[in-house]
Amino acid sequence: MKILVTGGLGFIGSHTCVELAKEDNEVIIVDNLYNSKEEVLEKIEKISGKKFKLYKYDLKDKEKIKKVFEEEKNIEAVIHFAGYKAVGESVKKPLMYYSNNIITTTNLLEIMHEYNVKKFVFSSSATVYGEQETPKYVETMKRGETTSPYGTTKAMIEKILEDLYFSDNSWNISILRYFNPVGAHESGLIGEEPNGIPNNLMPYIMKVASGKLETLSIFGNDYPTPDGTGVRDYIHVVDLAKGHVQALKKMKQGLKVYNLGSGKGVSVLELVTTFEKVNNIKLNYKIAQRRPGDLPEYFADSQKALKELDWKTEKTIEDICRDAWNYEKNNA
Ligand code: NAD
Ligand code: UD1
Numbered sequence: 001m002k003i004l005v006t007g008g009l010g011f012i013g014s015h016t017c018v019e020l021a022k023e024d025n026e027v028i029i030v031d032n033l034y035n036s037k038e039e040v041l042e043k044i045e046k047i048s049g050k051k052f053k054l055y056k057y058d059l060k061d062k063e064k065i066k067k068v069f070e071e072e073k074n075i076e077a078v079i080h081f082a083g084y085k086a087v088g089e090s091v092k093k094p095l096m097y098y099s100n101n102i103i104t105t106t107n108l109l110e111i112m113h114e115y116n117v118k119k120f121v122f123s124s125s126a127t128v129y130g131e132q133e134t135p136k137y138v139e140t141m142k143r144g145e146t147t148s149p150y151g152t153t154k155a156m157i158e159k160i161l162e163d164l165y166f167s168d169n170s171w172n173i174s175i176l177r178y179f180n181p182v183g184a185h186e187s188g189l190i191g192e193e194p195n196g197i198p199n200n201l202m203p204y205i206m207k208v209a210s211g212k213l214e215t216l217s218i219f220g221n222d223y224p225t226p227d228g229t230g231v232r233d234y235i236h237v238v239d240l241a242k243g244h245v246q247a248l249k250k251m252k253q254g255l256k257v258y259n260l261g262s263g264k265g266v267s268v269l270e271l272v273t274t275f276e277k278v279n280n281i282k283l284n285y286k287i288a289q290r291r292p293g294d295l296p297e298y299f300a301d302s303q304k305a306l307k308e309l310d311w312k313t314e315k316t317i318e319d320i321c322r323d324a325w326n327y328e329k330n331n332a
Pocket of ligand 2: 087127151179180181199200201202216217218219230231232294
């Protein structure tokens with residue numbers, strides 16, 4: 001298959017390009033390098049032994065997207081990763097998020113329609129569930145109240161895709177709701193590189209382990225969870241990447257929504273102690289106040305992806321901790 005991957009040099013996109021190339025797909029990347037580096041291209045070529053064509057274009061520029069479809073002729077499917085993803089920043093700069101995330105998507109869909117390319121995979125997030133009555137989130141639940149403009153862009157795009165499919169059911173659309181993507185490629189060549197001081201747990205652990213930040217604050221130990229700390233469903237980015245390959249392989253006409261998660265909740269303390277054990281490193285941490293807006297616990301019901309995509313996570317929390325640290329050491 002000839003596949004266009006937007007945001008293909010980013011954290012999840014780069015790992016997905018590698019997995020797609022492994023299955024002999026031809027992969028075209030569009031990325032404006034807003035949150036990635038061009039050297040990632042060489043790295044994914046090195047890992048996979050395949051070549052990728054890169055268009056350094058901004059997807060907000062519709063004419064540029066058109067140029068890609070014109071030049072490439074027979075693109076069969078699009079996986080759309082490109083977008084902004086920092087929750088805190090989206091609260092401060094909502095227009096920047098609405099503009100980049102929504103406009104890139106509608107531009108892309110309009111051009112796809114024009115070129116009669118109707119297979120679309122979208123990077124959504126578990127954040128669209130908001131708070132539910134039970135911590136195990138299943139696709140049949142209604143979307144909840146989002147807690148940030150970032151989350152709202154994901155919910156809005158899901159709605160746009162539903163409306164599009166309703167208007168023209170020749171589309172094949174897979175909405176993938178990621179839980180907490182972490183880890184890195186086992187080669188140590190590609191991984192997650194947040195700018196500045198990280199907000200998310202795993203990147204913060206990396207900075208404390210490497211001595212760049214002093215202490216990890218564990219946000220609350222009085223939640224109604226087994227050890228009192230927050231529980232999430234951490235998914236290794238390579239498993240997540242493989243989920244995209246399966247979503248394309250098993251794609252049927254229609255609009256489908258899938259959770260991509262392990263189905264298992266892991267607490268902050270469990271993640272910290274696993275990291276210490278696997279890597280033989282002592283992490284400095286302290287218990288701090290709860291972070292406003294955090295939910296105590298949620299994880300994926302991953303049965304639908306297993307049944308319909310023949311996909312489940314294979315890597316463990318130990319793999320996640322080892323691979324993330326391996327990447328950090330190689331790139332610090
Ligand atoms: P990332 O920032 O590492 O990758 C996104 C890529 O898109 C970057 O390389 C960036 O340069 C590019 N990009 C952004 N705006 C663009 C534009 N206008 N034109 C062209 N390229 C543009 O993010 P990621 O972690 O790989 O996430 C990929 C997708 O998955 C995002 O849509 C994100 O919201 C979603 N998602 C991520 C997580 C997570 O925890 N990482 C969780 C749920 C959903
Ligand atoms: C957040 C976003 C989600 C996004 C995801 C990216 C919200 C509501 N959700 O999820 O949309 O897709 O990041 O992975 O913002 N923690 C600490 N100390 C830290 C950092 C985090 O104890 O320094 C705890 C949090 O309280 C939480 C867990 O670690 O219990 C995971 O936090 P984080 O990695 O930020 O992800 P989420 O908040 O689950």
